[in-house]
Amino acid sequence: MATNTAPPPPELLDLDNLRAIKLLGKGAMGTVFLVHHKSNDPFARSPFALKVVEKSSLRHTDRRARHEISVLSRLHKHPFLPYLIGSFENHEIICWAIPFCPGGDLNVLRYSQNDRVFSPAVIRFYLAEIVCALEHLHGQGIVYRDLKPENILVQQSGHVTLTDFDLSRNLAPRKPDNLEYYSSPEEKSLANLRYTHLTGKFTRFIISKAGKRAFNNNKIGLKKVKSARVSPVSRSNPDDFPSNERSYSFVGTEEYVAPEIIRGDGHEFSVDWWALGVLSYEMLYGTTPFKGKNRKETFQKILLGRPEFFGKPNLLTDLIRKLLEKDATRRLGYRGGACEIKEHEFFRGLKWNLLTEVVRPPFLPLRDETSLTHELVQRESGIDFIEYFHKLKLPPPPLWSPSLDECQHNVSLTEF
Numbered sequence: 001m002a003t004n005t006a007p008p009p010p011e012l013l014d015l016d017n018l019r020a021i022k023l024l025g026k027g028a029m030g031t032v033f034l035v036h037h038k039s040n041d042p043f044a045r046s047p048f049a050l051k052v053v054e055k056s057s058l059r060h061t062d063r064r065a066r067h068e069i070s071v072l073s074r075l076h077k078h079p080f081l082p083y084l085i086g087s088f089e090n091h092e093i094i095c096w097a098i099p100f101c102p103g104g105d106l107n108v109l110r111y112s113q114n115d116r117v118f119s120p121a122v123i124r125f126y127l128a129e130i131v132c133a134l135e136h137l138h139g140q141g142i143v144y145r146d147l148k149p150e151n152i153l154v155q156q157s158g159h160v161t162l163t164d165f166d167l168s169r170n171l172a173p174r175k176p177d178n179l180e181y182y183s184s185p186e187e188k189s190l191a192n193l194r195y196t197h198l199t200g201k202f203t204r205f206i207i208s209k210a211g212k213r214a215f216n217n218n219k220i221g222l223k224k225v226k227s228a229r230v231s232p233v234s235r236s237n238p239d240d241f242p243s244n245e246r247s248y249s250f251v252g253t254e255e256y257v258a259p260e261i262i263r264g265d266g267h268e269f270s271v272d273w274w275a276l277g278v279l280s281y282e283m284l285y286g287t288t289p290f291k292g293k294n295r296k297e298t299f300q301k302i303l304l305g306r307p308e309f310f311g312k313p314n315l316l317t318d319l320i321r322k323l324l325e326k327d328a329t330r331r332l333g334y335r336g337g338a339c340e341i342k343e344h345e346f347f348r349g350l351k352w353n354l355l356t357e358v359v360r361p362p363f364l365p366l367r368d369e370t371s372l373t374h375e376l377v378q379r380e381s382g383i384d385f386i387e388y389f390h391k392l393k394l395p396p397p398p399l400w401s402p403s404l405d406e407c408q409h410n411v412s413l414t415e416f
């Protein structure tokens, strides 16, 4: 799927020459603008998205931003992944430009459907593209760790793009003839140290009576969580273990987080296949499979609960069941990676190499945003980017339209 040509070096953005046309969104880490080059592209015919992260006293925000930039710089124009157009850093901000996706995200799109679910044919299309994107990431040694509908954007063409790589991690590729994972003693002791903080908070609620019973009677080799601690620091430096086979960080998004992340067993690429199972379930039924009343209950369900399926079993429910296997080593995709998932019967007959050629994906953005952007620029409704950014330090403008407010948003676990 990826092109073989090396990407051109990302340009150093000239902020004085950029103009913010509108605010695209705001996440926990950054603010995303639609911008254009004032001199090279005065009519904003090729606008792009600019993610701006304010530097703060918390050093890890800067690190996460730089990590995201470094991951993006490694993604060579894959059809379902963004690439780095350019970046800039000064004493106040770190920002980087990526291609603009005018179709919103899969969460908003799902909420716009009747019954707030997608048909199996639509699910098949989106899953196929996401599998290709994850395959490419895993091939680069990147585990994504934040797959959720909000992070799947729709391009003008109707094809998808994964976004938001600040939770991703570099892992050493799996050794094919050594499928069992053993971490080095050094890594384990370092991970234990890092856990000390986070697990303290986490285990206090996860080790409830039911949890204790499960941990004691575990059938799939659950490691007992030490009465310990778990550290938010784990998220702060994605490169602490540059060539690990596993990561011990506690990251992800509550309803999407894999059991092995909660258990603290160490995790690797198959956490993305678990999240793919959760995503498939949500697209099919309009709700995630392990949603509880609160975080504690959600995590207990992830560890102990079985996903409930409605109606007759079919190829899609079979795929979901195999992705939602709690034992990572038995999960679809663990041994054979993306190939194993592509070979599932649900995708039978799909021409993987022709996915990008699909000219009528299930949904196309209603209006060509480029012409809308052009109009905004003509009316001079754009604001100078630097000025706009400084104004953000004042009380922020409303970020979401009423229709967006209706949507539930899955928020990444940034800190524990």
Ligand SMILES: Nc1ncnc2c1ncn2[C@@H]1O[C@H](COP(=O)(O)OP(=O)(O)OP(=O)(O)O)[C@@H](O)[C@H]1O
Binding pocket: 024, 025, 026, 027, 028, 029, 030, 031, 032, 049, 051, 098, 099, 100, 101, 102, 105, 150, 153, 163, 164, 166, 412
């Ligand atoms: N390339 C893009 N094209 C269009 N909109 C985008 C693009 N990138 C991001 N957005 C919008 O900006 C919002 C925030 O972006 P993003 O999720 O990358 O920020 P974040 O701070 O990393 O978020 P998080 O809270 O998940 O860590 C997204 O939900 C999306 O609506």
